[in-house]
Amino acid sequence: MDAPDTAASFSYRSLHNLPEAAGLGSIRDMMQPGLSVAEVVERLKHWHYAMHRLWRIFLSRLTAEPVYELKMAWSYHAYLCAEQVTALRDGVAEMRHPPLGLEKIPHDALCLYFDEIQASPSAGPLIHAVYRDALPALRDSMHRHLAETNHLADAPTCRVVQFALHDIETMYQWGQEAAHSPYADDAPDFQLLTDCLLAAGGIGGNYCAPQEKSLTPRHAAQPFQYDRTPRRDERFPDPYNMGVHAEEFLYTPEFPARAKTLMMYYKRLREIDLPEMMAGILVEMPDKPWGFYRDMTRQLWDEARRAMMGEVGFVSQSIAWPEHVVVNFT
Numbered sequence: 001m002d003a004p005d006t007a008a009s010f011s012y013r014s015l016h017n018l019p020e021a022a023g024l025g026s027i028r029d030m031m032q033p034g035l036s037v038a039e040v041v042e043r044l045k046h047w048h049y050a051m052h053r054l055w056r057i058f059l060s061r062l063t064a065e066p067v068y069e070l071k072m073a074w075s076y077h078a079y080l081c082a083e084q085v086t087a088l089r090d091g092v093a094e095m096r097h098p099p100l101g102l103e104k105i106p107h108d109a110l111c112l113y114f115d116e117i118q119a120s121p122s123a124g125p126l127i128h129a130v131y132r133d134a135l136p137a138l139r140d141s142m143h144r145h146l147a148e149t150n151h152l153a154d155a156p157t158c159r160v161v162q163f164a165l166h167d168i169e170t171m172y173q174w175g176q177e178a179a180h181s182p183y184a185d186d187a188p189d190f191q192l193l194t195d196c197l198l199a200a201g202g203i204g205g206n207y208c209a210p211q212e213k214s215l216t217p218r219h220a221a222q223p224f225q226y227d228r229t230p231r232r233d234e235r236f237p238d239p240y241n242m243g244v245h246a247e248e249f250l251y252t253p254e255f256p257a258r259a260k261t262l263m264m265y266y267k268r269l270r271e272i273d274l275p276e277m278m279a280g281i282l283v284e285m286p287d288k289p290w291g292f293y294r295d296m297t298r299q300l301w302d303e304a305r306r307a308m309m310g311e312v313g314f315v316s317q318s319i320a321w322p323e324h325v326v327v328n329f330t
């Protein structure tokens with residue numbers, strides 16, 4: 001057979017100079033073979049595993065983490081991860097018949113990688129590991145996929161990846177700022193984390209061929225124990241004092257509107273204990289359908305937002321709540 005026309009001799013044009021291929025890319029790009037369905041499913045399962053582990057890491061640490069800002073951020077990031085877990089699960093389900101094998105750990109070294117992060121001895125190493133190692137690795141793996149796959153045949157995955165990249169960027173940006181906080185001045189064992197990823201072939205399994213590494217668990221040498229005791233930072237000095245009954249105050253007709261508004265801010269900020277409590281349910285209640293965890297994580301994030309609405313309310317009234325408002329447990 002004669003060789004097909006080269007690009008130079010065959011100039012193909014869309015009609016009326018409209019964008020070709022629905023804007024997915026160029027026809028030339030779509031002539032590339034891309035990745036097989038099996039390879040795409042492998043990627044999705046790796047990313048699903050990573051997002052699921054991050055989701056659990058955020059939840060399993062936010063109750064006992066004293067600093068309010070971290071509780072709020074991890075509530076948000078757990079929610080973003082849960083949304084991505086859902087999208088990645090759906091992506092696998094479109095390409096495979098059940099059982100989908102989503103519980104399967106893609107590689108033991110990847111399991112150790114996340115076990116090490118989960119067992120970080122304090123918030124600093126955890127922040128550096130999640131936001132300066134895991135999320136950049138995940139982002140790189142997804143960019144690699146976008147560069148390698150066929151954007152026509154694999155368009156649904158590309159879309160899932162683009163949304164995931166948006167959420168990863170949101171988390172990453174927060175993490176870059178947080179990593180500069182004096183609260184996060186201790187770093188993890190990056191060498192062990194790097195070795196784990198090299199042994200697994202990367203967080204998405206598409207970075208390199210799995211390498212021989214001798215991996216010795218450090219913080220993950222003991223199984224992780226979820227700490228269900230809520231802890232608060234110094235702005236919450238008297239959490240067990242039940243002296244304030246917000247509801248009684250709000251339903252007393254003679255109190256003025258402004259006082260009630262301030263009490264509403266108080267009631268909102270006090271909802272910080274809902275993420276602390278709900279995280280425990282999510283971490284300690286195994287074997288529910290994924291939709292249960294997704295919905296509960298959304299509610300957890302809604303409760304965290306309410307706490308921040310109270311914070312915003314006090315600041316909007318120039319009230320220094322850390323000095324003047326004693327926020328207790330509900």
Ligand SMILES: [Fe+2]
Pocket residue numbers: 271274303306
């Ligand atoms: Fe609430």
